[in-house]
Each structure stands twice: as structure tokens, then as C-alpha cells.
Amino acid sequence: xxxxxxxxxxxxxxxxxxxxxxxxxxxxxxxxxxxxxxxxxxxxxxxxxxxxxxxxxxxxxxxxxxxxxxxxxxxxxxxxxxxxxxxxxxxxxxxxxxxxxxxxxxxxxxxxxxxxxxxxxxxxxxxxxxxxxxxxxxxxxxxxxxxxxxxxxxxxxxxxxxxxxxxxxxxxxxxxxxxxxxxxxxxxxxxxxxxxxxxxxxxxxxxxxxxxxxxxxxxxxxxxxxxxxxxxxxxxxxxxxxxxxxxxxxxxxxxxxxxxxxxxxxxxxxxxxxxxxx
Amino acid sequence: xxxxxxxxxxxxxxxxxxxxxxxxxxxxxxxxxxxxxxxxxxxxxxxxxxxxxxxxxxxxxxxxxxxxxxxxxxxxxxxxxxxxxxxxxxxxxxxxxxxxxxxxxxxxxxxxxxxxxxxxxxxxxxxxxxxxxxxxxxxxxxxxxxxxxxxxxxxxxxxxxxxxxxxxxxxxxxxxxxxxxxxxxxxxxxxxxxxxxxxxxxxxxxxxxxxxxxxxxxxxxxxxxxxxxxxxxxxxxxxxxxxxxxxxxxxxxxxxxxxxxxxxxxxxxxxxxxxxxxxxxxxxxxxxxxxxxxxxxxxxxxxxxxxxxxx
Numbered sequence: 001x002x003x004x005x006x007x008x009x010x011x012x013x014x015x016x017x018x019x020x021x022x023x024x025x026x027x028x029x030x031x032x033x034x035x036x037x038x039x040x041x042x043x044x045x046x047x048x049x050x051x052x053x054x055x056x057x058x059x060x061x062x063x064x065x066x067x068x069x070x071x072x073x074x075x076x077x078x079x080x081x082x083x084x085x086x087x088x089x090x091x092x093x094x095x096x097x098x099x100x101x102x103x104x105x106x107x108x109x110x111x112x113x114x115x116x117x118x119x120x121x122x123x124x125x126x127x128x129x130x131x132x133x134x135x136x137x138x139x140x141x142x143x144x145x146x147x148x149x150x151x152x153x154x155x156x157x158x159x160x161x162x163x164x165x166x167x168x169x170x171x172x173x174x175x176x177x178x179x180x181x182x183x184x185x186x187x188x189x190x191x192x193x194x195x196x197x198x199x200x201x202x203x204x205x206x207x208x209x210x211x212x213x214x215x216x217x218x219x220x221x222x223x224x225x226x227x228x229x230x231x232x233x234x235x236x237x238x239x240x241x242x243x244x245x246x247x248x249x250x251x252x253x254x255x256x257x258x259x260x261x262x263x264x265x266x267x268x269x270x271x272x273x274x275x276x277x278x
Numbered sequence: 279x280x281x282x283x284x285x286x287x288x289x290x291x292x293x294x295x296x297x298x299x300x301x302x303x304x305x306x307x308x309x310x311x312x313x314x315x316x317x318x319x320x321x322x323x324x325x326x327x328x329x330x331x332x333x334x335x336x337x338x339x340x341x342x343x344x345x346x347x348x349x350x351x352x353x354x355x356x357x358x359x360x361x362x363x364x365x366x367x368x369x370x371x372x373x374x375x376x377x378x379x380x381x382x383x384x385x386x387x388x389x390x391x392x393x394x395x396x397x398x399x400x401x402x403x404x405x406x407x408x409x410x411x412x413x414x415x416x417x418x419x420x421x422x423x424x425x426x427x428x429x430x431x432x433x434x435x436x437x438x439x440x441x442x443x444x445x446x447x448x449x450x451x452x453x454x455x456x457x458x459x460x461x462x463x464x465x466x467x468x469x470x471x472x473x474x475x476x477x478x479x480x481x482x483x484x485x486x487x488x489x490x491x492x493x494x495x496x497x498x499x500x501x502x503x504x505x506x507x508x509x510x511x512x513x514x515x516x517x518x519x520x521x522x523x524x525x526x527x528x529x530x531x532x533x534x535x536x537x538x539x540x541x542x543x544x545x546x547x548x549x550x551x552x553x554x555x556x557x558x559x560x561x562x563x564x565x566x567x568x569x570x571x572x573x574x575x576x577x578x579x580x581x582x583x584x585x586x587x588x589x
Binding site: 109246 | 304307431524565
């Protein structure tokens with residue numbers, strides 16, 4: 001499968017970008033040239049130079065290093081949040097789709113309500129309620145994302161449920177939980193891979209948007225979104241403060257979008273253009 | 279068609295009640311005491327107790343909830359804790375700003391997106407196609423608030439052509455940067471959808487027929503191809519319009535645009551509970567309504583849809 005993904009040019013670009021971001025996140029302490037938290041007022045607001053390839057911010061912190069550590073924040077938030085969504089969505093989708101009836105109706109109405117909100121607005125409202133922090137952002141992002149996944153899983157379950165091999169297991173006296181996890185769930189895997197990889201890009205975007213608005217990472221945590229917003233006051237004199245982190249976000253989101261597209265083309269060509277934005 | 283429409287509209291009601299309920303409880307758990315923040319430092323207990331009674335803050339949770347729902351049914355969103363004005367009045371005041379901006383942004387994304395998409399499909403596998411598809415995928419991946427920052431930097435600070443933010447009493451100049459910022463992602467997306475959907479119809483028989491009849495190539499592409507290819511575009515444009523109308527929080531806050539998104543953000547920062555509840559509920563309703571209209575429009579234009587969705 002990986003071969004087919006890399007076989008597409010855009011899939012290869014996506015994979016490279018995604019690995020770059022992941023690598024930066026994992027090996028941040030090894031590759032960052034400076035301590036991302038080290039304040040040095042003598043070095044404040046320096047333009048890009050040999051010592052500081054992307055310049056320094058108002059406290060003299062190295063932008064390059066903060067950018068690399070920012071990848072860590074983005075990936076942590078996006079991955080954990082997506083896993084929460086995946087877990088919740090898969091479980092509810094499986095249960096609803098398999099058992100049907102009132103429970104299914106209730107779950108789907110809940111999904112309707114969740115999807116009735118513009119996503120960012122719902123996130124902001126949840127964060128406002130529980131107080132801004134990275135942990136609450138992860139939880140909020142995870143909870144908000146369940147509905148779309150549940151719908152996809154449920155649709156898949158409905159189509160698998162009626163297939164002969166499921167009927168066969170059931171007629172042999174197979175238990176429901178066994179059927180769900182051993183026979184129905186594996187048939188949802190390719191869908192889940194697509195949704196997961198596409199969702200990572202969206203998660204990075206959501207994290208940076210929320211941090212930009214002040215509802216995510218709090219200072220001095222180096223998050224791409226909050227770096228852009230704190231650079232705004234110095235946009236005229238030190239544009240690199242806000243410009244550099246945006247490139248990081250764009251490349252990271254682009255990487256996971258391309259990768260998601262490639263997975264989708266390989267695993268389920270029917271879905272073409274259906275999920276670029278989930 | 280009629281039964282599909284009725285079904286969709288009936289489904290709207292329970293979701294609406296659900297949305298109202300979520301909006302209420304979400305904001306109910308907001309930390310902080312609104313009364314204390316209203317009276318400020320020099321408070322005396324009697325005033326506080328009286329205010330709490332007036333605002334029904336001492337009532338049990340379900341009574342407050344009932345109060346909120348009955349109010350909504352009567353289109354009464356309550357009064358703002360900060361200004362004391364009815365929330366609905368403020369929402370009504372702010373909505374036209376958001377509407378203007380959304381409409382202009384939508385116009386940009388339809389005109390630019392569809393034309394780029396059609397030409398890219400027409401010039402399939404040429405440099406134009408590759409370059410525009412590359413640009414659009416980057417466009418989709420670029421955060422909207424960052425584009426806003428770049429545009430402000432170049433067009434206001436460097437070139438001094440356009441004002442960086444504000445409403446400017448309705449002057450058109452002030453709307454250009456925010457509208458392009460807001461339109462960015464959907465322009466890119468519309469271009470991609472238009473292209474792939476055009477490519478799908480190119481090989482349809484009616485296109486061959488048109489060509490065989492001697493219809494000019496340009497007319498074949500636009501009159502016969504585009505008309506059929508536009509169906510998926512309608513959905514994208516409609517849904518995006520819905521999400522713009524429901525408050526382009528990021529764009530409005532960068533450009534200090536006095537719309538609904540900015541209003542909600544301010545309300546959240548000031549912990550103005552009725553304002554948040556009202557605005558969030560209002561925006562969700564707008565979002566849902568537009569989505570419903572898009573679905574109905576789609577089913578009306580393409581009768582195949584309702585048959586599929588029944589199954």
C-alpha cells in the first residue's frame with residue numbers, strides 16, 4: 001500500500017513533508033540550534049542571520065528553534081485529538097450501525113447536533129467553558145471531531161452487516177461483540193486510515209487557529225499559531241516573526257493533506273474530492 | 279421531492295432543540311460570577327442578591343434552562359450582562375456586516391474558482407493545469423489568518439494601497455483584504471472541484487453529441503459541460519457560504535471587522551453569558567438553515583439525490 005501511495009508524485013511529496021514535520025517534532029531537542037525558551041534581550045528582534053536563520057523574537061528567542069518545537073506542539077495536539085475522535089467516533093458508529101433502532105437514532109441525532117455547529121465556533125465555545133490550555137484544546141478537538149467519523153463508520157457497518165460472511169458467523173452462534181470487532185471493524189480500516197490522515201492536517205490547522213486566537217497554547221509555549229499572533233505587533237519592523245510560523249503550518253497541513261489524498265486514491269478511489277476538508 | 283423536503287424539515291426541529299440545549303449548557307458551565315464582574319469592586323451584598331434574583335441565577339438549573347428555551351421560542355435571547363441591551367438587537371445589528379463580507383467573499387470564490395477550474399480542465403495536463411492545481415492545494419493548506427497577515431503586510435504596510443483593518447464607514451476599500459482572505463480556501467477548493475467535475479463530464483455522450491452537431495468548442499464546454507459540472511460546486515459554495523455567515527471569527531478578528539464573529543469573540547472574552555448563548559445559537563441556526571437549503575436545492579436540481587438518500 002505504501003508503495004502505491006509513494007508511487008503518486010503528490011503522495012511522495014506529502015509523505016516527505018509529513019515525515020519532516022514528524023521528525024522535527026520527535027527530534028526537536030537534537031536539531032534545534034538554540035533553547036526555544038532562552039531569553040536574551042541583547043539579541044531581541046534580530047533579522048535572520050547566520051546565528052539565527054529565521055531571526056529572533058521580541059525576547060531574543062530563536063525563531064528557528066521555536067518553530068521546530070512548535071512542530072512538537074502541533075503534532076501532539078493533532079495526533080492525540082484525532083485519536084480521541086477516532087475512538088469515540090468508531091465506537092459510537094459501530095454500536096449505532098450494528099444495533100440500529102433507538103440507540104442508533106439517538107447517536108445520529110447527537111451527530112447532527114454536533115455537525116450543526118460551525119466547527120471553530122463550537123471549539124471556541126467549549127474552550128471558553130473549560131478555560132484555555134493545550135489539554136482542554138486536545139479534549140475539545142477530540143470531542144468535536146467524533147461525529148464525522150461516526151457517520152462514516154456507521155455507513156460502512158450498515159453495508160458490511162448484511163454481507164454473507166457476517167450472516168454466516170451469526171448463524172453459527174457468534175457473539176455480537178465478536179462479530180463487531182473481528183468482522184465488521186476490520187472492514188472499516190481503510191476508511192479509518194483515510195479519515196485519520198486527512199484529519200491530522202485539519203487538527204494542525206485547528207490547533208494553530210485556536211492558539212492564534214489565544215484559546216490554545218499559552219505563552220511561553222512555542223505554538224505556531226500563538227507565534228503568529230504575538231508577532232502581529234511588530235509586523236512592520238520584524239515581519240519574520242509572523243511570516244515564518246505560517247510557512248511551518250502551511251507545509252505541515254499540506255503534507256498531511258497530500259498524504260490523505262494519496263491514501264484515499266489508493267484505498268478508495270470512489271471518495272475522490274469528498275474529504276479534502278472532511 | 280415534497281416528501282423528501284418535508285422529511286428534511288421535520289428532522290430540523292429536534293436538531294434545533296439539541297443545538298439550543300447544547301448552547302445553553304456549554305455556556306452555563308463558564309467559570310466566574312457574572313454578577314461580581316457586573317458590579318465590580320464596590321459591591322454590597324444586598325445589590326448582589328437583588329441582581330442575582332433579577333437574572334434568575336439562583337433558580338435551579340432546569341428552571342434556568344426552561345427560561346432560556348421559552349425565551350428562544352419567543353425570540354428573546356435575554357439581555358447582555360455588559361451592555362444591558364437585548365442580545366437579539368446586537369445580533370441583528372452585527373449580522374449585516376458579516377453578510378456583506380460573506381457575500382463578497384463568495385462572489386470572489388465563485389468567479390475566480392469556477393473560471394480557474396474550467397480552464398484547468400480544458401487545458402488538462404498542461405502547465406496551466408499543473409500550476410493552478412499546485413497553487414490551490416497550497417491555498418487549501420494555508421491558514422486563513424496567516425494569509426490575512428501577509429496581505430496586511432504587503433498591501434497596507436509595504437505598498438500602502440489598502441487600509442489594514444476596520445470598517446471605514448462602509449467604504450469598499452476596507453472590504454477588499456478581508457474578503458479575499460475569507461475567500462482564499464473556498465476559491466481554491468471550488469477551482470479543484472470544478473476541474474475534476476468538468477473532467478468527469480467531458481467524456482459524457484451529450485458532449486460528443488454537441489460536438490457532432492457542430493456546436494463550437496467554447497459553447498460545448500460552457501453551455502453543455504459547465505452546466506452539468508456545476509452541481510457539486512453548488513454544494514461546496516453553499517456550505518462555505520453557511521460557514522462564513524455563521525461568523526468568520528478569524529478573518530473578522532484580524533481585520534477588526536464589526537461582524538458577528540468578532541461579536542461572539544468579544545462576548546466570550548468578557549464572559550457575557552447571554553450574548554454568547556444568543557450568538558452561538560443564532561449562528562448555528564444560520565449554518566443549519568443554509569445547509570438545509572443547499573440540500574433541498576441539490577435534490578431539486580438533481581432528482582437522483584433523494585432516491586439515493588432514502589436508501
